Amino acid sequence: xLKPKVGFVGFGEVNTPREIIERKCQRAIExxxxxxxxxxxxxxxxxxxxxxxxxxxxxxxxxxxxxxxxTCLAGWIPSHAVISVASEFPQxxxxxxGLSGAVEGGRLVTTADQAGTTALRQTMEDLGLHxxxxxxxxxxxxxxxxxxxxAQAASAVKALRNSKVGMMGxxxxxLYATLxxxxxxxxxxxxxxxxxxxxxxxxxxxxxxxEAVAQVLETIRQKWVFERPANPEVLEKGVKYYLALRDKVQxxxxxxxxxxxxxxxxxxLQFPPAMVFMLLADELNVCTIPENDVLxxxxxxxxxxxxxxxxxxxxxYEFFSHGVLMGVPDYVPSEVVDGLVxxxxxxxxxxxxxxxxxxxxxxxxxxxxxLASRGDHYTMHVVTGDAETPQPWEEAGWAPPAPQLPGLExxxxxxxxxxxxxxxxxxxxxxxxxxxxxxxDFCGLAGIDVVG
Numbered sequence: 001x002l003k004p005k006v007g008f009v010g011f012g013e014v015n016t017p018r019e020i021i022e023r024k025c026q027r028a029i030e031x032x033x034x035x036x037x038x039x040x041x042x043x044x045x046x047x048x049x050x051x052x053x054x055x056x057x058x059x060x061x062x063x064x065x066x067x068x069x070x071t072c073l074a075g076w077i078p079s080h081a082v083i084s085v086a087s088e089f090p091q092x093x094x095x096x097x098g099l100s101g102a103v104e105g106g107r108l109v110t111t112a113d114q115a116g117t118t119a120l121r122q123t124m125e126d127l128g129l130h131x132x133x134x135x136x137x138x139x140x141x142x143x144x145x146x147x148x149x150x151a152q153a154a155s156a157v158k159a160l161r162n163s164k165v166g167m168m169g170x171x172x173x174x175l176y177a178t179l180x181x182x183x184x185x186x187x188x189x190x191x192x193x194x195x196x197x198x199x200x201x202x203x204x205x206x207x208x209x210x211e212a213v214a215q216v217l218e219t220i221r222q223k224w225v226f227e228r229p230a231n232p233e234v235l236e237k238g239v240k241y242y243l244a245l246r247d248k249v250q251x252x253x254x255x256x257x258x259x260x261x262x263x264x265x266x267x268x269l270q271f272p273p274a275m276v277f278m279l280l281a282d283e284l285n286v287c288t289i290p291e292n293d294v295l296x297x298x299x300x301x302x303x304x305x306x307x308x309x310x311x312x313x314x315x316x317y318e319f320f321s322h323g324v325l326m327g328v329p330d331y332v333p334s335e336v337v338d339g340l341v342x343x344x345x346x347x348x349x350x351x352x353x354x355x356x357x358x359x360x361x362x363x364x365x366x367x368x369x370x371l372a373s374r375g376d377h378y379t380m381h382v383v384t385g386d387a388e389t390p391q392p393w394e395e396a397g398w399a400p401p402a403p404q405l406p407g408l409e410x411x412x413x414x415x416x417x418x419x420x421x422x423x424x425x426x427x428x429x430x431x432x433x434x435x436x437x438x439x440x441d442f443c444g445l446a447g448i449d450v451v452g
Contacts, residue, residue, distance in 0.1 A: 075111030169260025272354030327407030
């Protein structure tokens, strides 16, 4: 997760003692830095008649690289001075932050910071600026958590611009919930989806060097716990497919990857790709999801940019009155595993020779998300809950004894009936903790409606 960069400009009118404005702005910068933000600042701006402060601040900030602009009012100032600066950065998210006064000698000394912010809030919104208004309360600590959340959302919006998803094949199993519209996705989030053929991967396998295969085989033997011995030929084949995809990912700089699973690798290559996904996720640190799920992959990119987490996919198996049983029939990234990564050779239906991840998943507070679209209108479904180790369960069709799939029983915070009427697809993206605030700030900046 990237450290958010904020451009900072403080404001205070010419009639307020300059030392007070400078002192308050410097303290605000120190607060932001203590919240984990990288601050690029310019000297405070006043409403001087010639507009020299405005021109100087704009010139200094125009050459800087930052994710959002903090317009920090350390006192009353006529609105035009703030608007003159903020309007020069219409593509940046803008935080309108009003500071507060202090009690000195038994008296509250104020510079009327909130007179300035309240005169600005509506106007800045009406100007179409990407605004977040967060005033300080005089009798409470500075709102650093809210500011840091908005800053991370702004950083994520920037990170999604020019992001790239690699998609081997298209529309696995002829599913509808995995489809997307390329033009509106690029317009809304800046994400490009790039397709390539499975044949290219097969051709790359033929050119691999033996020593590279041996190195990865040694890695998985050290990192994975094999509950039963696996066929060495299966392991070698999986490593070769991974290496072929690794080269493609690195060449094209994909941040997320999906593969045609059932109708591609399983049907045509007779190889379940679970171990390939595991290696891509853990060794390359890219987001992975099966079945050509484009918007699932984009949801992963959003959640990774917001939280820094692996953003694993899970799919629904059962609904309960209190929540859901979610799991995966193939793999999870090691980051969400509680303990050691466990794998076992097994088969499903008529397809043998696969390697299945059977790891136990971490529990605790979680957030589930899924991006969806109708035409060029995008929505994000976000819910929170408490993830618990599930009761013993199995999916019918696995060779006996049926493996215990990685899964969680999640007690959702909210009404299950409402949840079922809003669900967007079989794949939802898991992150740990309550990240709904981050998601809402991100969606507000990206023009995406939030459903919860």
